[in-house]
Amino acid sequence: MAALQDSSRDSGTAEPLRVSRDGDAWVLSIVGALDVSTIGRLDGRIRRLDPGEARAVRIDLSQVDSLDTAGAWVVQRLTHRLESGGRAVSIVGAKPTQAALIERVGRTEDRETVIAPKSHPLLAVVQQTGEQTFARISDAKKITAFFGLVAITLVRSLAMPWRIRYVSLVHHMQQAGLNAIPITTLLSVLIGVVLAYQGAFQLQRFGAEIFTVNLIGISVLREIGVLMTSIVIAGRSGSAFTAQIGTMKVNQEVDAMITIGLDPAEVLVLPRVLAMMFTLPMLVFLADIMGLFGGGVMCLLVLDITPTQYLNQLHGAIGPWTFWVGIIKAPVFAFVIAMVGCYEGMQVSGSAESVGKLTTKSVVESIFLVILLDAMFSVLFANLGI
Amino acid sequence: MAEDFVIRCKDVRTQFGTTVIHDNLDLDVQRGEVLGVVGASGAGKSVLLRTIIGLNKHVAGNIEILGQDMDRLSVKARKHVQERWGVLFQDGALFSSLTVAQNVQVPMKEHTNMPQALMNELAGVKIEMVGLSRDACAKYPSELSGGMRKRAGLARSLALDPEILFLDEPTAGLDPISAAAFDELIRSLQRSLQLTVFMVTHDLDSLAAICDRIACLVDKRVKIGTMQELMQDQHPWLQAYFHGPRGRSARKAG
Ligand SMILES: Nc1ncnc2c1ncn2[C@@H]1O[C@H](COP(=O)(O)OP(=O)(O)OP(=O)(O)O)[C@@H](O)[C@H]1O
Ligand SMILES: [Mg+2]
Numbered sequence: 001m002a003a004l005q006d007s008s009r010d011s012g013t014a015e016p017l018r019v020s021r022d023g024d025a026w027v028l029s030i031v032g033a034l035d036v037s038t039i040g041r042l043d044g045r046i047r048r049l050d051p052g053e054a055r056a057v058r059i060d061l062s063q064v065d066s067l068d069t070a071g072a073w074v075v076q077r078l079t080h081r082l083e084s085g086g087r088a089v090s091i092v093g094a095k096p097t098q099a100a101l102i103e104r105v106g107r108t109e110d111r112e113t114v115i116a117p118k119s120h121p122l123l124a125v126v127q128q129t130g131e132q133t134f135a136r137i138s139d140a141k142k143i144t145a146f147f148g149l150v151a152i153t154l155v156r157s158l159a160m161p162w163r164i165r166y167v168s169l170v171h172h173m174q175q176a177g178l179n180a181i182p183i184t185t186l187l188s189v190l191i192g193v194v195l196a197y198q199g200a201f202q203l204q205r206f207g208a209e210i211f212t213v214n215l216i217g218i219s220v221l222r223e224i225g226v227l228m229t230s231i232v233i234a235g236r237s238g239s240a241f242t243a244q245i246g247t248m249k250v251n252q253e254v255d256a257m258i259t260i261g262l263d264p265a266e267v268l269v270l271p272r273v274l275a276m277m278f279t280l281p282m283l284v285f286l287a288d289i290m291g292l293f294g295g296g297v298m299c300l301l302v303l304d305i306t307p308t309q310y311l312n313q314l315h316g317a318i319g320p321w322t323f324w325v326g327i328i329k330a331p332v333f334a335f336v337i338a339m340v341g342c343y344e345g346m347q348v349s350g351s352a353e354s355v356g357k358l359t360t361k362s363v364v365e366s367i368f369l370v371i372l373l374d375a376m377f378s379v380l381f382a383n384l385g386i
Numbered sequence: 387m388a389e390d391f392v393i394r395c396k397d398v399r400t401q402f403g404t405t406v407i408h409d410n411l412d413l414d415v416q417r418g419e420v421l422g423v424v425g426a427s428g429a430g431k432s433v434l435l436r437t438i439i440g441l442n443k444h445v446a447g448n449i450e451i452l453g454q455d456m457d458r459l460s461v462k463a464r465k466h467v468q469e470r471w472g473v474l475f476q477d478g479a480l481f482s483s484l485t486v487a488q489n490v491q492v493p494m495k496e497h498t499n500m501p502q503a504l505m506n507e508l509a510g511v512k513i514e515m516v517g518l519s520r521d522a523c524a525k526y527p528s529e530l531s532g533g534m535r536k537r538a539g540l541a542r543s544l545a546l547d548p549e550i551l552f553l554d555e556p557t558a559g560l561d562p563i564s565a566a567a568f569d570e571l572i573r574s575l576q577r578s579l580q581l582t583v584f585m586v587t588h589d590l591d592s593l594a595a596i597c598d599r600i601a602c603l604v605d606k607r608v609k610i611g612t613m614q615e616l617m618q619d620q621h622p623w624l625q626a627y628f629h630g631p632r633g634r635s636a637r638k639a640g
Contacts, residue, residue, distance in 0.1 A: 035547065036494070036497070036498045036500065036546055036547065037498065039498075039500055039504065040498055040499035040500040040501065040504075041499075043500065043501055043503075043504045044501065068547035068579075069508070069511065069512065069515070069544070069547050069579065070500070070504070070508055070547070073507065073508060073511045074504075077507070097578070097580060100577070100578050101578050101579065104515070104574075104578040105511055105515070106514070116485045116487070116488060116524055117485075117524050349528070350482075350528030351482035351483075351526075351527065351528045352482055353482045353483050
């Protein structure tokens with residue numbers, strides 16, 4: 001089809017729309033190409049054509065060398081507009097294929113096309129507020145239900161340990177735990193360094209630089225180690241859980257699983273939750289050691305505190321609970337991160353786009369929950385006096 | 387430019403790693419014909435389609451589309467050729483974040499300078515042309531059924547009135563009535579828009595109903611001919627294909 005070939009010829013030189021009179025009739029001759037390459041320029045002019053008083057209109061297409069659907073539509077639209085103004089319109093000179101195309105495009109009274117759902121901006125704000133509120137409420141309900149489901153599955157699996165998917169469990173322990181060692185190590189050492197630096201500068205002013213060690217020890221063991229690691233793992237593995245399960249939802253793999261009689265909570269969720277609960281405490285332990293190590297190195301370099309002094313001071317600074325207060329939180333955070341990751345993955349529906357959206361949501365939510373829980377733990381421990 | 391052949395493949399060879407999919411494959415597609423491509427599952431029909439439209443690299447031979455060797459073209463010239471074909475992927479491949487009408491407008495926005503109002507009208511025209519109702523315009527792909535997604539994908543591939551239409555299993559997964567209607571739709575669009583259609587299909591009914599010629603992928607190459615000619619062919623796969631129970635009933639119907 002020649003629709004796009006001859007488009008360069010007419011540009012600028014020949015007048016594409018010629019209006020003339022033939023007796024009583026108003027005649028529009030279109031010359032050259034009437035297709036997607038020229039229609040952008042002609043559309044506005046064709047919309048404004050006005051035959052004035054003439055009651056009969058002829059559209060002459062004999063000099064149109066290429067006509068496509070866009071052109072055919074514009075001819076139809078013009079015809080329709082002039083006819084609804086009470087004029088008689090005839091199309092002449094169209095080649096059979098062109099006439100067929102114009103016929104094909106057809107006529108509809110109302111060509112107003114809605115390309116996307118629209119609403120009033122003010123109304124939209126109200127509507128969105130409402131929708132968001134209800135979405136949050138139903139989210140909270142659903143996540144609680146999911147929590148219950150996982151808890152039941154967990155208890156059942158512990159009663160029947162042979163039903164746990166060990167291969168999957170080990171795989172996820174490697175993915176979420178072993179492979180996270182380098183990043184966790186690096187970040188913890190750096191945090192130790194930062195703490196030592198800041199502490200040293202402030203405490204030196206009082207001649208109390210030795211207490212930098214207390215600062216490092218307590219903050220790393222109680223808070224920073226577990227918090228940093230959890231946040232890193234939420235970003236790294238929680239998001240991966242959502243993306244993995246979400247992709248499986250999109251491909252209907254989860255549906256297939258259910259029809260085969262596999263329980264997604266058991267096959268997909270539980271191994272991930274357990275893997276996270278096993279590995280996060282170990283990672284936190286690693287982070288603690290590395291944080292103390294980084295701090296120690298800086299103490300040696302900046303404050304000339306020897307390793308022996310450092311260890312002695314550390315020994316005096318931390319109580320019997322300091323370490324456990326940090327570590328105890330790890331499985332709880334792990335549970336929350338894995339739960340949220342899997343839950344959001346299960347919420348994926350239909351499109352691949354929702355995988356991306358929910359992955360982001362999962363990371364934000366799990367980090368938020370981790371920090372919230374950390375605050376609650378602080379209150380709890382303060383009341384317990386440890 | 388004599389463009390009697392809109393697609394010419396010569397000695398094309400494609401492979402993944404060491405697995406050769408096509409070897410010394412020659413294929414000419416004439417202007418204005420509907421070519422059905424058949425072959426066993428895994429014979430490389432989809433790969434052939436992807437190779438022709440440039441999504442897959444061939445390792446030897448050359449492919450000319452509309453008289454142009456795609457490998458030798460500049461980016462701009464290649465874009466120009468791309469305007470002249472439309473592709474319908476197996477599941478529609480609609481952009482999931484856009485509505486159907488917006489999907490249809492994507493090629494228009496990329497390749498033309500039409501005003502938005504006209505694009506809106508045209509999107510509606512195309513969507514009606516492929517037999518979807520107006521209500522479908524503002525819907526998102528995830529809200530459509532498989533058959534509707536195919537129609538919407540067809541509307542998008544027709545957005546710029548292409549000269550060549552590539553279809554990958556357009557009727558797979560449709561009920562027989564919808565499939566027949568889809569065949570009819572493609573045939574009538576082909577007539578009124580004078581398209582050349584390159585259609586991968588498993589559907590013997592489609593082949594009988596709308597294809598002018600059939601290209602059959604066997605032994606890493608194509609055998610091409612009308613249905614009658616291929617039915618006389620002695621190749622065992624072709625024999626089994628056309629003379630098996632399904633082949634017989636389709637022939638009776640066609
Ligand atoms: N990306 C890829 N990497 C490796 N091998 C591939 C790839 N894509 C396809 N193949 C192989 O190429 C061969 C042809 O695949 P193709 O998808 O073209 O088959 P087909 O003829 O379309 O089959 P069907 O009718 O089932 O769709 C298959 O053997 C497949 O394993
Ligand atoms: Mg295929």
